[in-house]
Amino acid sequence: MYINYKKISDRIGYTFSPTESDINQLAYTFLFLKNDKDKALELFIQNTTNYPNSAYAYDSLSDAYKALGKREMAIENLEKALELNPDQEFSKRKLEELLNNQ
Numbered sequence: 546m547y548i549n550y551k552k553i554s555d556r557i558g559y560t561f562s563p564t565e566s567d568i569n570q571l572a573y574t575f576l577f578l579k580n581d582k583d584k585a586l587e588l589f590i591q592n593t594t595n596y597p598n599s600a601y602a603y604d605s606l607s608d609a610y611k612a613l614g615k616r617e618m619a620i621e622n623l624e625k626a627l628e629l630n631p632d633q634e635f636s637k638r639k640l641e642e643l644l645n646n647q
Contacts, residue, residue, distance in 0.1 A: 563595075565596045565601070568591060572585045586610070589602070600629040601633075603625040620644070623636050623639055623643070624640065
C-alpha cells in the first residue's frame with residue numbers, strides 16, 4: 546500500500562499518504578478477517594504516527610492491543626483517545642469495560 550503512495554508522491558513531487566480511514570479499514574481487516582494481529586497492530590501504529598491528533602486512531606490502536614492481550618497498552622491508548630476527545634463515548638465505554646474486567 547505504502548509503495549503505491551510513494552510512487553504517486555515521487556511522480557507528482559508531493560507527499561501523498563493514505564487517509565486515516567483507509568489505513569483504519571485495512572487494519573481492521575487484518576485484525577478480524579485475516580486474523581493477522583501483528584499486521585493490524587503495525588497499521589494502527591502507523592495511523593497514530595500519521596494522525597497523532599486523532600482520537601479515533603488511538604481508540605482503534607487500543608482494539609489491536611486488546612486483541613493481543615496487552616490490556617495495559619489498550620488502556621493507555623484509550624486514555625490518549627479521551628485526552629484528545631473527552632466526549633468520545635465509545636472510548637469511554639471501552640475503557641470502563643477494560644478497567645472493570647481485570
